[in-house]
Amino acid sequence: MMANIRSRLQFGNKVADVKLRKRKSQLYSKEDESPLNNGELRAKVVVFSVVFRLINCFLVQTSFVPDEYWQSVEVSHQMVFNYGYLTWEWKAGIRGFSYPLLFAFIYKILHLLNCDSVYLLIWLPRILQALLAAFADVKFFFLIRTLESRDVAKWTFFCHLCSWFSWYCCTRTLTNSVETSVTCLALFYFPLPGSKTHSSKTYLSLVAFAVIVRPTALIVWFPLLMYHFWQEDNKLRLITHNLIPIGSLAVVISTVIDCIFYEKWTVVQFNFLKFNVFYSVADFYGSHPWHWYITQGFAVIMGPHLPLFVHGCSLAFKRYKILLAAVVWTVAVYSLLPHKEFRFIYPVLPLCMVFCGTSLANLKAWRRAAAFILLVSNVAAALYTGLVHQRGTLDVMSHLQTLCDLSSTSAPPQPDILFLMPCHSTPFYSHVHCPMKMRFLECPPDLGEEDYVDEADRFYDDPLRWLRTSFPYKSSLPTHLVLFDVLEKEISVFLKVNHFVRTAEVFHTHFPEGRVGGSIFIYERH
Template identity: 55%
Template sequence: MERGREDASLTLRGLQNRSHEKIKLRKRKSTLYFSTQEKNARRRGDLLGENIHLVLFTIALRILNCFLVQTSFVPDEYWQSLEVAHHMVFNYGYLTWEWTERLRSYTYPLIFASIYKILHLLGKDSVQLLIWIPRLAQAFLSAVADVRLYSLMKQLENQEVARWVVGAITGLIVKYSSLVALAFIIRPTAVIPWTPLLFRHFCQEPRKLDLILHHFLPVGFATLSLSLMIDRIFFGQWTLVQFNFLKFNVLQNLGTFYGSHPWHWYFSQGFPVILGTHLPFFIHGCYLAPKRHRILLVTVLWTLLVYSMLSHKEFRFIYPVLPFCMVFCGYSLTHLKTWKKPALSFLFLSNLFLALYTGLVHQRGTLDVMSHIQKVCYNNPNKSSASIFMMMPCHATPYYSHVHCPLPMRFLQCPPDLTGKSQYLDEADVFYLNPLNWLHREFHDDASLPTHLITFSILAEEISAFLISSNYNRTALFFHTHLPEGRIGSHVYVYERKLKGKFNTKMNSELSEIN
């Protein structure tokens, strides 16, 4: 009993002594305990809602990627954007058949036309700025998309119910629905991946009628009205290009003129190719991801299924699903333990090699040759005396947007048959049936011959007789690809026509110098 009392008294004394000491409290890190001033101070160091260093790093990475891409991918990179913008501002260039048939909206090219107009007013519309400023602008937009995807994943992981599509806050509904509407205006098929997301939003929204009447309809009406007014100005008549686009590509399915693939192509080839070395991690991540992310997988599968119903298929059509796929790849890498570092090294090295090869080597000749055409124009005081004819698959190179000089140029055209003729062949098809005969028929006298011919190396031997008889000499060549196929050669050749009079004058001057 006494021993117990002694212990109790010692404990009491210890507590009394500690009460006179300063007790250090643990500082909480949670933002719930920050004051309004502290939160505002933290936000000042943010950009786009994220850490400023992360945002700047993402922008720098995208800009680096922009300069590392020195190759071409598809003709629409130039012909449906920069070429149209150049025509809008400088009143010369070439508009493809899609614009004469009013299948495209001027809304997207107007972005680049605004840049071109500003450069023109400032007197800075050099060809290099016309090429690089739009690319840098798109690199910045890509960086913004990267940051927002990162923010999205943080929200998904911090919320039990992932209502990111809904926007949770009313103000965000207007923002995201405006972006969806703008994407549809620019490219009507953009509605395909958004369909399951919008449907999910509608199902989860308790005030469905309010969502439609006060958000979706006003935003859709405003965006469509803007598109109609822009196209009315540039087409000269009221045109609903979104309907024309869907009618041509979906209802009439005339896109098959440019090739068709079996229904399973996206699943058997297209999707595995664009994922590349990420494919096994995507499959692994699909099994690991929580149920709240199923909507993203549904969106991927829905997009592949819808595009599989169309006969004409291209890799780029399903690029919009890649960000969703990376979500599942991220889950796979997160759950790897022993193999995480080897997996990351494998992905980095494999994609680095492919990125450098496709960005710096593969299919670069058709861009490099445009620099040569620029020199032909700017080094020739009489621009009308020089002329260019591109004997290549149609739209193989950029055009006036990469020359910025009113130099007479021509290429083999390939518009689809819109009249329903049987056995229809475009100009490029007719040319490649018998290039030599076509050249002799087309250029029946010396006056009609262009000063410069540009062609792929695969055609050189077949038209050598024409080149010799017309006094064409090869003056430049540019590497294009290690994988030539069909009408595409490994190199791009430039031929220049030497007039006999010039040859005689040059020989006489050389002889006089010798004497």
């Protein structure tokens, strides 16, 4: 009997020892995966992310949309150097100066140090964007490390970094780029299920900054904020100690900045809402069918990641349903607005990468093949769009910048450049940095004027007539014309009669469309 009891106790002890060893093994394994053991790992991730995004920055040499210049560095240049051109939005008070002020600060330092070369004016804002994107990458990686296993975190980070659309956008001086990077940072402190880095004040402050930079950031964050409110035990404290103070301070700071630079009382957020919702000004720049984001927009920005995203949703729906809800909500809200662009839904891309990483980590036997296909296809798209597609509108400004030496002399004729292109096709004084005379075809929206037609449309309706009417005397002619190749034939008579000679041809795109040609021509009057 005693022997039987002793044998049972020994067996129980063995079982307990096995369980203890297994538990220790799990703890050690978990410790290896924990961000707490991350001194060396953090340094490696930081260095890698910074180097990666700086390379990313210098390998993006193409233009995307006019706003990356006209809502940022062009405004900053005007603020610091007191010459340039501000679009109608800045005259109507629907854009805030807080974001251009960041670059204006850099420009002012360069000016005071007498180092304001055009090269630094172009690249330092881009480098600042790259460093912000790198910081967001680091936070994104360690967020996933706190939520998932090392394997899932590794593949999620891989998916995030090899996204062609992130590569294409994140280092540009676009408000959408800042909005996306700040969204990544805020997610690190957001109370996701299982998160150990929650800080309401920090993430709400970051969200407030994103809304100041781009008011539509509130669309992405609305379901996330509602989720936090629903989950919060002390809802009154959340509102009175966090939401109201942080929101009020953000509005006050941004309003003070705008009032200083507008030199009058201006609430940009109200004006933005008034013009875009009540006056539907955005529709002036094009409209798309309601399903455009579903059938085209979302698929394009996801690219080769799309199958992984669909698979990942089936695996991680319950765990990350709030992130999926934010993606669906954002796409749905933007689908209701007539004017649509790929970049508008860019901020949901990091949220989607959580599902893509989960999918890739669970593919097991097919993982390496899927990762290879994902990498190659994204690298091809990233390099083509970053180095080839639509680069002419930047390269042509480098050609024109050489005319600055002529503008600094008193000898006539002084450079007088006319851009016969769709309005805002190129950057402007931020990319030449000298006060030579330049003008382009303007296209402010219809703000209620009867039978309104903007200057660009009037020109394209009858280019020859517009040119003859605008320049009745040879003395009033510009010295240089910049135009897409598709326009050359229509105005060839004007060019010949007035002795304009083509002096440069700049490649722009392999996919010309409408008024945008494959090449850009520079004509000089002799």
